Amino acid sequence: MDLEQIATFVEVAHSGSFSRAAQRLFRTQPAISTQVRLLEKECGQPLFVRHARRVELTPGGRILLRYGERLRELRTAALAELETMRQRPRGKLAIAANEATVLYILPVMILQFKRDYPDVRLDIVRNFSRKIIEKVLENTVDFGVVTLPFKHPHLHVLPIHRDEMAVLAPPNHPLAGRPAANLEEVVKYPLLYPKTGQTRHQLDRHLRRFQDRVKISMELASVETIKKFVATGMGVTLISRAFAQAEHAAGTLRLIPLEGERIYRELGLIYHRQKYICPVAEAFLATVRWHFIDGVNHSPAEPGPA
Helix, strand or coil, X not given: CCHHHHHHHHHHXXXXXXXXXXXXXXXXXXXXXXHHHHHHHHHCCCCEEECCCCEEECXXXXXXXXXXXXXXXXXXXXXXXXXXHHHCCCEEEEEEECHHHHHHCCHHHHHHHHHHCCCEEEEEEECCHHHHHHHHHCCCCCEEEEEECCCCCCEEEEEEEEEEEEEEECCCCCCCCCCCECHHHHCCCCEEEECCCHHHHHHHHHHHHHCCCCXXXXXXXXXXXXXXXXXXXXXXXXXXXXXXXXXXXXXXXXXXXXXXXXXXXXXXXXXXXXXXXCHHHHHHHHHHHXXXXXXXXXXXXXXXXX
C-alpha cells in the first residue's frame, strides 16, 4: 500500500471532492483519480460513492480512513523526528583509542562535542592499536584513533593530531636542568620503553644508530606506568609532550626538548570506507575537524626550564 496513495485518499475524503483535493495537493484531477483507482484495486472494493459534485465514503472507505489518518500522522511525525535528528543529532557512538589518547588527547574535543550534542551517548573503548583496527573493520566501533603512519584499503584515515616528543626525567636528574638534550646524551642513561606499538617502533628507528649504547632498563605497557617509574628515578624516557604537561607544570617531572632532531607522534582517526555516515557520525566528524584540523586545538608550548 503506497503512502502517497493513502495521503491522496485521505485528502479526497476530507475535502469531499476530487477537484478540491487536486487543488490542495497541487496535482491534476486525473492524477488524483488514478491514485484512488489504484488504491481501490488493491483494497478490492470501492472507497467512494461518486456523485455529480461530491464524493462520499463507502463503509470500506470509512474503515480505511481511520487507518489512513493514522498512517499520515505517523509519516508526518517520522519526518519531523528525522529532521530534528538532523538538526540536533541523537543516538550512540563508539570510539576506540589507546589509554594515553583517551586521557590526554581526546577529552577537550569530546567535551566540546557533548556541549554541542548532549543527546548523543558516547562509548569510549580503550584498547591497543591492533585491536582498535579490528573493531573498526568489524564495525563494532564507529571510529578509532591510531598512531600514524597507517594505511588500510578498507579504512579512511584522517590525520588529526601531531605532538612533538621530549625527554621525560625526574626533577633531580642531570638532564632536568638542561634547556635541551640530544639523543646521544639521552642514551647514556637507563631508558624506560613502551613495550609495543607504533611509538616503540618509532623510537627503535631513531635510536638504532646508538644500539650498542642503548640501555633499556624496563619495558612497560602504558604511559601512566612509564611516568610512575620515571618519577622513582629508575630511568628516563621519550614521550609525547601532551602526556606529561601536568607533571611538568607541577614540577614532579621534567620535560626536556630534544636538540638536533625532532620526533613527532601523529594520530589519525579511522573509520570504515563503507560506513554509512549518519547525522550523529557526521556531527562527530565535524567536531573532530573543527577541533584538530581547523586550528582550534594547539599543541602544548615548548617546555622550558622550571
